[in-house]
Amino acid sequence: MTQAIHKLVLLGTGLIAGSFSLALKRARLVNKVVGVGRNAANLARAIELRVIDVASHDAAQAVEGADLVFLGTPVGQMGALMAQIAPHLPVHCIVTDGGSTKQDVCELYRQYLPNQLASCVPGHPIAGSDLSGASAATYGLYEGRRVVLTPLPETSDQALETVQALWQACGAIVYEMDAKTHDGVFAAVSHIPHLVSFAYMNAVLAKDNAEQCLDFAGTGFRDFTRIAGSHPEMWRDITLANRDAILSDLRANAAQLQTLIALIESGEADALTEYINQASQARSAWGKKRSNK
Amino acid sequence: MTQAIHKLVLLGTGLIAGSFSLALKRARLVNKVVGVGRNAANLARAIELRVIDVASHDAAQAVEGADLVFLGTPVGQMGALMAQIAPHLPVHCIVTDGGSTKQDVCELYRQYLPNQLASCVPGHPIAGSDLSGASAATYGLYEGRRVVLTPLPETSDQALETVQALWQACGAIVYEMDAKTHDGVFAAVSHIPHLVSFAYMNAVLAKDNAEQCLDFAGTGFRDFTRIAGSHPEMWRDITLANRDAILSDLRANAAQLQTLIALIESGEADALTEYINQASQARSAWGKKRSNK
Numbered sequence: 144m145t146q147a148i149h150k151l152v153l154l155g156t157g158l159i160a161g162s163f164s165l166a167l168k169r170a171r172l173v174n175k176v177v178g179v180g181r182n183a184a185n186l187a188r189a190i191e192l193r194v195i196d197v198a199s200h201d202a203a204q205a206v207e208g209a210d211l212v213f214l215g216t217p218v219g220q221m222g223a224l225m226a227q228i229a230p231h232l233p234v235h236c237i238v239t240d241g242g243s244t245k246q247d248v249c250e251l252y253r254q255y256l257p258n259q260l261a262s263c264v265p266g267h268p269i270a271g272s273d274l275s276g277a278s279a280a281t282y283g284l285y286e287g288r289r290v291v292l293t294p295l296p297e298t299s300d301q302a303l304e305t306v307q308a309l310w311q312a313c314g315a316i317v318y319e320m321d322a323k324t325h326d327g328v329f330a331a332v333s334h335i336p337h338l339v340s341f342a343y344m345n346a347v348l349a350k351d352n353a354e355q356c357l358d359f360a361g362t363g364f365r366d367f368t369r370i371a372g373s374h375p376e377m378w379r380d381i382t383l384a385n386r387d388a389i390l391s392d393l394r395a396n397a398a399q400l401q402t403l404i405a406l407i408e409s410g411e412a413d414a415l416t417e418y419i420n421q422a423s424q425a426r427s428a429w430g431k432k433r434s435n436k
Numbered sequence: 437m438t439q440a441i442h443k444l445v446l447l448g449t450g451l452i453a454g455s456f457s458l459a460l461k462r463a464r465l466v467n468k469v470v471g472v473g474r475n476a477a478n479l480a481r482a483i484e485l486r487v488i489d490v491a492s493h494d495a496a497q498a499v500e501g502a503d504l505v506f507l508g509t510p511v512g513q514m515g516a517l518m519a520q521i522a523p524h525l526p527v528h529c530i531v532t533d534g535g536s537t538k539q540d541v542c543e544l545y546r547q548y549l550p551n552q553l554a555s556c557v558p559g560h561p562i563a564g565s566d567l568s569g570a571s572a573a574t575y576g577l578y579e580g581r582r583v584v585l586t587p588l589p590e591t592s593d594q595a596l597e598t599v600q601a602l603w604q605a606c607g608a609i610v611y612e613m614d615a616k617t618h619d620g621v622f623a624a625v626s627h628i629p630h631l632v633s634f635a636y637m638n639a640v641l642a643k644d645n646a647e648q649c650l651d652f653a654g655t656g657f658r659d660f661t662r663i664a665g666s667h668p669e670m671w672r673d674i675t676l677a678n679r680d681a682i683l684s685d686l687r688a689n690a691a692q693l694q695t696l697i698a699l700i701e702s703g704e705a706d707a708l709t710e711y712i713n714q715a716s717q718a719r720s721a722w723g724k725k726r727s728n729k
């Protein structure tokens with residue numbers, strides 16, 4: 144059983160941080176939650192929904208006396224926040240985050256909190272949703288979901304175990320891997336689908352009869368492009384943050400398209416069937432394993 | 437109001453043909469439905485579900501006295517069936533189909549039914565489903581769905597209007613375009629998403645840590661790859677049948693990936709945002725228009 148957190152500070156009070164707070168409150172593992180944000184309406188809503196107990200605009204002041212700081216903002220804002228809190232962070236206060244890329248966030252910890260690395264536990268809860276803001280936060284968001292922790296070499300066992308136990312108390316399944324492996328895995332199964340979907344949409348839009356084409360798009364198109372509707376700035380940041388893994392996988396996808404083009408050009412029906420079959424079998428097996436199609 | 441069809445023959449009694457039959461029966465626009473198929477169990481089930489009234493293994497015999505023949509098999513089987521029925525087809529019997537590519541099917545009509553082209557009405561009901569077989573047939577499948585008819589220059593107004601009216605009686609919205617335009621549109625919004633999704637799956641499978649990657653795939657991956665689980669032989673046939681339009685669009689997609697790779701390599705954040713934004717705006721606008729996200 145984990146020891147309760149006396150004071151939790153959320154830097155950013157959106158879906159990810161808010162749901163973390165709600166789950167810990169329900170598990171009676173946190174006494175007081177301070178939320179820091181720039182959007183007054185969102186902070187007010189967070190208090191109203193009891194996602195946080197106290198709102199603040201001042202990260203430096205907020206972290207005084209904190210046991211745990213959770214960085215729940217987009218990765219692009221984390222460096223500035225770490226710089227603000229660094230001089231005010233209590234010695235044993237644990238710092239963790241919900242950023243969806245990890246090599247760059249690890250770099251930020253090193254740059255801005257070099258003397259507190261033992262207490263830093265980079266993390267990535269896998270709980271994407273189209274929704275955002277405190278009002279989207281729910282008690283059960285992490286129930287059965289995966290959380291990946293990518294500890295630094297300096298991260299202490301105690302800090303790691305504490306964050307692990309808190310996520311488990313939220314109902315999450317916790318995995319540990321190094322930041323580079325994390326970024327490679329999520330480039331492959333999250334970032335690339337988004338980018339390929341953007342590229343596909345732009346290919347359709349470049350057609351002379353784009354509008355006519357979109358008029359006849361059906362359910363296959365709908366599902367395939369759902370993620371193409373994602374937030375541009377967020378995906379620009381993720382893309383640039385995870386540049387190397389993404390470039391490598393994008394090149395692999397371009398090469399696969401060339402393979403496929405060559406198969407169709409040559410009209411090799413059996414090889415084409417085999418190409419499709421390999422993809423189809425693997426996708427069906429994945430769907431069965433997850434029993435979510 | 438359309439005149440009722442005395443005898444409708446379904447060549448192939450799966451989801452597409454079966455649902456056509458059920459909708460026409462409900463509209464009281466057909467008196468007798470004969471189903472022709474190779475799978476005895478599926479035929480028996482079709483009778484049991486009243487999708488058809490009579491089952492047959494002999495297409496030639498079945499079409500005698502028919503007013504309307506619907507080809508509901510995969511496109512790859514249509515030529516052989518047309519050859520079988522050609523000598524037995526009543527003079528004014530209308531022939532239509534549900535094939536998802538149209539230039540190749542038009543070619544088959546020309547090759548196998550050259551003397552009956554006035555009565556031939558190539559068509560494509562847009563009602564994809566993961567399900568197949570007579571037991572998947574439903575009365576309402578075509579309610580509000582689109583059906584594209586691609587008449588031949590020889591197709592008579594009367595035959596076209598009859599088929600149009602029957603589909604409208606099924607609740608469908610009927611469009612007319614030439615076969616080449618049809619194939620271009622469906623390459624863009626149906627065939628290419630499938631092929632890009634197959635290529636993406638194969639790129640993941642080629643990775644050293646493919647299994648680890650798939651373990652962390654979430655809802656974005658799930659939707660993006662849903663169509664990668666499609667039927668390999670069916671998609672091989674569609675791909676080869678619509679070769680030219682598909683090759684052109686696949687090359688455009690490969691070029692888009694190169695554009696994206698160049699943007700990421702150069703680190704041009706604003707241009708990257710604009711690239712993503714264009715795709716995201718278009719996808720969101722499409723979703724709103726369809727109000728199906």
